[in-house]
Amino acid sequence: MAPSTVPTATLNNGVEIPRLGFGVFQVPDDETAAAVTAALETGYRSIDTAAVYGNEAGVGRALAASGLPREELFVTTKLWNADQGYDATLRAFDASLAKLGLDHVDLYLIHWPAPARDLYRDSWRALERLAEEGRIRAAGVSNFQPGHLLRLMDGSALIPAVNQIELHPGLQQAELRTFHAEHEIATEAWSPLAQGAVLDDRSVGDLAARYGKSPAQIVLRWHLQLGNIVIPKSVTPARIRENFDVFSFSLTDEEMRAVAALDRGLRTGPHPDELN
Incomplete structure (x- = not known):
């Protein structure tokens, strides 16, 4: 396995998380082990899955087969909406842990606020435990949106270490990122490439040509320079390697502004207030 060269971010409880991880959203379980193995061989050490993805077992198989020491790995999984509530959360966590074949995870997330269910505070108490x-x-x-976060933190001694949100040049969520910074919550970007929707923008293409990089590499570099934690996904080994090769160049302030000009409120997923 290739050694990891990814810089880390220090979360608000002192735990370090790699700034670049590997996501497995929409990867079938029977394809997940091969994709995660390719990522680990490339040098990724942070793997992001979720109960609802149905591929925690595939992630677990790849981790077990890798031979890598557990302390070198950073594993994230997530609680699905239907399992919210104090006792249900504890049961769901046990199920995820069993599928992963681990005795702990590095980061556990409440996947969506699901406000109509009004159970995320009960789930948060379970995460505290x-x-x-x-x-x-x-x-x-x-x-989570600012209102969800404020309600979650009201009366809680534990502040979320991470809020993983849809974030890419087409949806930059500046207000939410400012809120995170004020409360020492790390921003992690899912769908960092907008499922490819921002890769054809001319300004991104111009930068890719200038640096001899792919449009995806330009966008991932933009994320990293913003301070985001980022988790691109792919099942193609060449693309997995390409997405990892984003530490050998830097964008200028002017180039960062050119990518920032692409913000247009583009969502590839549901709005957090609407999914329950």
């Missing part, structure tokens, strides 16, 4: 027991190294959320 899991953190106290050492079964998760860091607790966080995904797709």
